[in-house]
Amino acid sequence: MTQTDLIDLARGYAGAGHVDALFLGGSYGSGTQDDWSDVDLVGICPAERRPAAMAAWRAALEAEAPLAHWAELASGRLSNAITARFGRADLYLVDDLVGRSKATLAPLHDPDGLRDALPDARPPVRPDPNRMRSLAVEFLRVAGLTEVGLGRAELVLMQRGLGMQRDKLMDMMLEGHAHRGGMLHTSKVLDAAEIATLAALPAPAAERDTLIAAQRALWETGVPVARARCAAAGADWPGPLEAAARDALVRAGVLSD
Numbered sequence: 001m002t003q004t005d006l007i008d009l010a011r012g013y014a015g016a017g018h019v020d021a022l023f024l025g026g027s028y029g030s031g032t033q034d035d036w037s038d039v040d041l042v043g044i045c046p047a048e049r050r051p052a053a054m055a056a057w058r059a060a061l062e063a064e065a066p067l068a069h070w071a072e073l074a075s076g077r078l079s080n081a082i083t084a085r086f087g088r089a090d091l092y093l094v095d096d097l098v099g100r101s102k103a104t105l106a107p108l109h110d111p112d113g114l115r116d117a118l119p120d121a122r123p124p125v126r127p128d129p130n131r132m133r134s135l136a137v138e139f140l141r142v143a144g145l146t147e148v149g150l151g152r153a154e155l156v157l158m159q160r161g162l163g164m165q166r167d168k169l170m171d172m173m174l175e176g177h178a179h180r181g182g183m184l185h186t187s188k189v190l191d192a193a194e195i196a197t198l199a200a201l202p203a204p205a206a207e208r209d210t211l212i213a214a215q216r217a218l219w220e221t222g223v224p225v226a227r228a229r230c231a232a233a234g235a236d237w238p239g240p241l242e243a244a245a246r247d248a249l250v251r252a253g254v255l256s257d
Contacts, residue, residue, distance in 0.1 A: 001065050006039045006089050007108070009060055014109035018056045019043035019093070021114050023105040026090075030104050032188065038088035042105065044114065045093040050076050057081075057091055127175050127233035135175065136226045137238050139168040143222075144245035146215050147252040155206040162214055166201055169222045172229040173198075197221060215254050219246075 001009070007024065014022035026040030027033040045053045054072060061067055061081055069082040074092075081089045097105070097114055103121040142161045149158040173194045174186065187195060201221065204214040223242065230237045249255040 001083050001085070001087050003033075003035075003037065003039055003087065005064070006083075006087055009064060010039070010041055010089070010091075011108045013057055013060045014043070016056075018053045019045045019109070021107070021112065022109045023097075023107050023115065025092070025105060029106050031106070038090065041089065041091045041108075042097075042100075043091060043093045044096065046095065050093050053093060054079055054091070061089070127229075127235075129230075129233045129235035132172060132175055132230050132233040133235040133238065135168045135172045136230050136235070137241060139165050139172075139222060139226055140238060140241045140245045142168075143215070143219055144241075144248040146254055147248040150208070150212070150252050150254075153208075155208060155211060158211045158215075159204065159206050162204065162211070162218060165218050165222060166198070169201075169218075169225060170198055172226055176229055176232060197225065212252075212254050215249070219249060219255065 007028070010022060013019075021044040023029060023042045024040065025042045027037040028039060029042075043053065054076060057079065058067075058070055058081070061070075061083070066084050067081055068084050068086070069080065071080045072078070073080065077093050079091045081091075083089075097118060099122070100118060101120060101122045102115055102118050105115055105118070107115050142164050145161060146158065149155070149161060170186070170190075173190055177189050190198075202210075202214040202217055204210040227237055229235075246255060250257050
């Protein structure tokens with residue numbers, strides 16, 4: 001099934017009365033979809049009807065094409081469906097549209113005009129200082145463990161640690177943006193300079209000297225970025241941990257004294 005097929009199927013499902021209202025969320029709801037977007041659905045359905053509503057949605061999908069995957073999460077409020085051609089559709093059943101806006105929802109079935117009562121947009125999301133500090137702490141903590149990885153010659157594990165640090169750096173960049181977008185479309189969220197910074201980070205093989213050079217580059221790039229992100233978010237910078245991690249990297253021969 002194509003994305004259009006999934007959306008048409010969802011429209012018919014809602015029109016049959018399985019939910020009180022149904023909207024496109026995610027990229028389709030905000031009008032930023034592309035040929036690779038999944039179909040995110042937000043349905044209005046009281047708790048006592050959710051099991052039947054989820055069962056009806058699964059049956060509707062399976063009547064059209066075999067499913068490669070089906071899962072129900074969040075106590076039956078959320079379903080993840082993947083078709084044999086890897087079409088993706090998530091259905092989230094809620095009591096109301098509190099906290100949402102017109103800018104994030106496109107109606108498929110809205111007989112009571114619920115979307116009309118929503119604000120045009122929500123205030124921009126502000127960076128969470130606690131989350132920003134937590135990301136910085138994890139970045140520094142993993143960097144400091146390089147000494148252990150080199151000492152034990154755990155080179156494959158060090159590859160994983162470098163990937164974790166890179167992920168935390170990306171998460172800090174994403175946290176600084178009002179609209180974070182989907183997990184698979186960060187290029188629409190991060191600016192060109194941020195993308196260039198991440199793209200320039202090495203992805204090393206499990207070889208000692210290569211890993212040392214990669215850790216050095218990640219530290220020299222990542223710490224200034226992380227410090228700036230914490231400052232912008234109003235988060236306390238974990239200075240003692242930075243100093244301890246740096247000392248560990250010096251002892252490991254990654255950084256010069």
